[in-house]
Amino acid sequence: MAVGWFGGSCGHRAYCRAGDIVHCPGRKIPGRSYPGGWAQSITVPADTPAHIPDALDLLDAAPFGCAGVTTFNAVRKPGARADGRVAVFGLGGLGHLAVQFAAKLGYETIAIGRGVDRVKLARDLGAHHYIDTPPRRPGLP
Numbered sequence: 332m333a334v335g336w337f338g339g340s341c342g343h344r345a346y347c348r349a350g351d352i353v354h355c356p357g358r359k360i361p362g363r364s365y366p367g368g369w370a371q372s373i374t375v376p377a378d379t380p381a382h383i384p385d386a387l388d389l390l391d392a393a394p395f396g397c398a399g400v401t402t403f404n405a406v407r408k409p410g411a412r413a414d415g416r417v418a419v420f421g422l423g424g425l426g427h428l429a430v431q432f433a434a435k436l437g438y439e440t441i442a443i444g445r446g447v448d449r450v451k452l453a454r455d456l457g458a459h460h461y462i463d464t465p466p467r468r469p470g471l472p
């Protein structure tokens with residue numbers, strides 16, 4: 332089982348009734364709403380844990396608890412056409428997942444990062460294109 336940033340819902344406000352439990356002001360967050368977070372073990376509401384398939388290694392599954400949900404919804408929910416194009420800014424903790432989701436969902440995927448050393452990583456993650464951005468110059472907006 333995995334417990335991500337989302338640690339339970341109130342189940343009765345309009346957001347929860349509409350299925351948008353992440354945006355409900357009554358949502359629960361481990362470490363904030365109840366003890367947990369970096370703990371070795373925690374007690375969580377019954378609707379909180381996500382099942383991890385036996386075939387998936389726990390370390391491989393861990394990013395899906397928060398970053399995976401965040402990026403998957405960011406790629407999926409804007410309603411891009413099936414032949415659409417998705418640009419992902421950054422290839423860090425969230426971006427590397429977003430690039431993989433976008434590419435696997437069939438979008439023409441553009442990774443935007445900093446440094447030519449990221450080209451291979453972007454391609455390995457499934458990006459069709461990579462745009463290298465220069466570092467921000469002092470004095471420019």
Ligand SMILES: [Zn+2]
Pocket residue numbers: 340341342343344345346347348352355356357358
């Ligand atoms: Zn709620």
